[in-house]
Amino acid sequence: MAEKSWRDVPVACTLDGPALGERTAQWQRVTARATDRRDTADGVVLAFPGTPELAAEVAALAAAEKDCCAFFDFTLHLTPAALELTVRAPGTAAALLADLFGVPV
Template sequence: MACTLDASRLGERTEQWQRLAGKATRREEIPDGLRLTFPSTPELASEMASLAAAEQECCSFFDFTLHLTPAELVLTVRAPEAAGSLLADLFGAVA
């Protein structure tokens, strides 16, 4: 499993995810990924959805679930065990 982005685009994408993950109010390691909780804002929901859709183009092995409520946004990211290091690079998760 590998990302299909070239090195410069991969660096940019990594920065985007790390910046977004830095806005999380809570993070939870789950058996096959990570769950991040954010304040509920339309701008943040739009940014998350756009970034997750872009990520699917280059890393189709990731599974993203975005749960929206009036109080919070919850982004769940799941990946196969073989993609653990990429998950850690993007979100700071333990590989």
């Protein structure tokens, strides 16, 4: 059976109040370390220094986020000098995208 596209998954988060607040804080701490950001039609691209520790932290956080918010789509691109995180979401998730990644609504 083929996996549903992130575009076809309902926009819903399975985290409750305290867990959602902690996850939001985790993303805010990570995104504050971005050295560049580009808004896209359906999300954002964040650039970070390309350290293995930061790459591992971002990857683990993206995987945890995907477990509770299947509508997000994450792509990590790691080069020797930089890490790029691309985050995409359906238009109906614009408020959540803004809360977690600072994307203008």
